[in-house]
Amino acid sequence: MSMKDNDYMCPKCKGHLNVGDYVVFATKTQRKHRGLIMMSPVVGEYKYLHHKKFQLGEGEMVEFECPICQADLTSDKSKDHAMIYMVEDEDHFEYELFFSKKAGKQSTYVVAHDNIETFGNDAIDFEELYYE
Ligand SMILES: [Zn+2]
DSSP states (O other): OTTTTTTOOOOTTTOOOOOOEEEEEEETTTTTOOOEEEEEESTTTOOOOOOOTTTTTTTOOEEEEEETTOOOOOOSSSSTEEEEEETTTTTTTTTEEEOBBBOOOOEEEEETTTEEEEEEETOOOOGGGGOO
């Protein structure tokens, strides 16, 4: 799966979240600081960019919002994860992409029907997300 050219979409407004080589989110930290975060579209790559004055504490819970419609992207399945749609470039197959809202926590899940792919050192069994 080449991920760089995939489309990433808000589940609420279906707006495109990817710009250039990044996926863009409006965020709010536990300390109520707001800022834009640009994440790598490569699943399992935990690099992100933000303004130098916007500080994220290690392990700090971050609220992710759609920068287009301001919807809270928190997953219905796990309050510790955000969920967006990922549409594959080649076959236009649609996945649900879950990622941890905690700064520095590496856990990502790509879900399509019964097929679940897990990425990141901190990922647990996807089923366990329901019980967090
Ligand atoms: Zn939206």
